[in-house]
Amino acid sequence: MKNVDDLIEDATELAERGLSKGEIADELNVSRETASWLVDRAGAEAGPTSGVGGVPSGPQDIHVDWNAIGRDSTRLTHIGRAMADLLVDEGADVDLTVGIEKAGTPLATTIARELDTDLAAYAPAKHQWNEGDIDERGGGFSRNFAPIRDRDCFVVDDTVTSGTTLTETVEAVQEEGGNPVACAVIVDKQGLDEVAGVPVHSLITVVGVGRE
Numbered sequence: 001m002k003n004v005d006d007l008i009e010d011a012t013e014l015a016e017r018g019l020s021k022g023e024i025a026d027e028l029n030v031s032r033e034t035a036s037w038l039v040d041r042a043g044a045e046a047g048p049t050s051g052v053g054g055v056p057s058g059p060q061d062i063h064v065d066w067n068a069i070g071r072d073s074t075r076l077t078h079i080g081r082a083m084a085d086l087l088v089d090e091g092a093d094v095d096l097t098v099g100i101e102k103a104g105t106p107l108a109t110t111i112a113r114e115l116d117t118d119l120a121a122y123a124p125a126k127h128q129w130n131e132g133d134i135d136e137r138g139g140g141f142s143r144n145f146a147p148i149r150d151r152d153c154f155v156v157d158d159t160v161t162s163g164t165t166l167t168e169t170v171e172a173v174q175e176e177g178g179n180p181v182a183c184a185v186i187v188d189k190q191g192l193d194e195v196a197g198v199p200v201h202s203l204i205t206v207v208g209v210g211r212e
Contacts, residue, residue, distance in 0.1 A: 007028060007030075007038055007063060008038050008041050010027075010028060010038075011024050011028065011035060011038035011039050012038075012039070014027055014028075015039050021035045021036050021039060022035070022124075022125075024038070024039065025161070027102075028063060030061050030062075030063055030161065031061050031161045031162055033061075034061040061161070061189075062189055062206055064158075064159050064186075064187050064189070064206075066158065066159075066186060066187070069186075070103065070106075076106060076107070076110065077110050079107070079110075079186060079203070080106075080107050080109070080110025080111050080113075080114065081110065081114055082203055083107060083110075083111055083156065083184045083185075083186070083201075083203060084110070084111045084114035084115050084184075086184050086201040086202075086203070087111065087115065087154050087182055087184050087201065088115065090154070090181055090182040090199070090201075091152055091154075091181040091182065093152045094115070094117060094152040094153065094154055094181050095117050095118060095151055095152060096117050096118045096119070096120055096146055096148070096151045096152065096153045096154070096178070097111050097112040097115065097117045097118070097119055097120070097153065097154045097156060098120045098121070098122055098141075098148070098153050098154065098155045098156065098169065098173060098178075098180075099119065099120070099121050099122070099156050099157075100121075100122050100124060100155070100156065100157040100165060100166070100169050101121055101122065101123045101124070101142075103157070103158040103159075104156045104157035104158055105121050107156050107157075107158060107186070108120075108121075108154075108156040111154065111156055111184070115154070117154070118145075118146035118151075119145055119146055120141060120142070120145045120146045120147070120148060120153070121141065121142040121144070121145045122139065122140070122141050122142075122169050122172060122173075123139060123140055123141075123142065124139045124165045124168055124169065125139040125168060139168055139169070139172055140172075141172070141176065148173055148176040148177060148178035149176055149177035149178060150177055150178070151178050151179070152178070152179045152181050153173055153178050153179065153180050153181060154180075154181060154182055154183070154184065155169050155170055155173065155180050155182075155183040155184075155198070156183070156184050156185070157169075157183070157185050158185060158186050158187070159185060159186060159187045159188075159189065160185050160187070160188040160189055160190050160192060160200070160202070161189050161190075162189075162190065163190050163192055163195055166183055166185070166192075166195050166200065167195045167196050170183065170195055170196045170198050171196055174196075180196075180198045181198070182198060182199050182200075182201060183195065183198055183199070183200045183201065184200075184201045184202070185200065185201075185202045185203075186202070186203050186204060187202060187203070187204045187205075187206060188200065188202035188204070188205045188206065189206045191205050191206075191207060
């Protein structure tokens with residue numbers, strides 16, 4: 001089982017490989033704020049991470065590790081089929097599935113096969129983020145996949161952390177002339193019913209329970 005120290009080590013390794021903090025957030029399925037904190041903690045003096053002794057415990061977040069699915073093509077296919085089942089009744093005219101890079105694209109590939117749609121891929125702006133505000137022009141669709149304009153689409157990702165990336169992608173589809181009909185994810189940390197007016201379906205919804 002991973003703990004915070006393991007995540008700090010993973011974040012350090014990814015940072016040393018040259019990944020931006022936005023890409024690290026994507027790889028570890030945590031928020032940008034959490035990714036930044038993990039990288040910063042790696043450069044701090046060794047100390048507790050539980051909030052004692054004056055050391056901050058870090059942002060409130062949930063790490064989702066679905067490596068057991070992602071590393072096995074059969075398991076990934078089964079999960080993709082389950083996600084396709086969530087979407088099958090959403091729109092008979094949908095002929096395009098948009099995967100959010102990186103992890104959403106293999107899931108979208110399986111869903112596109114199951115629902116007999118074309119495939120598109122979107123790289124979100126957060127992949128270019130290190131510090132400060134994300135450049136809203138940073139995201140874009142890959143030209144190696146299907147075009148968006150005048151098509152009904154499903155949008156697919158692995159995890160919803162804040163909803164920012166999913167919202168960005170939905171709005172990018174609209175700006176490109178497409179019509180996002182529904183979204184699907186494996187895990188939703190926010191319990192979203194919709195983003196930008198588009199329904200969100202998740203296989204797993206995480207609900208935080210705590211006391212003030």
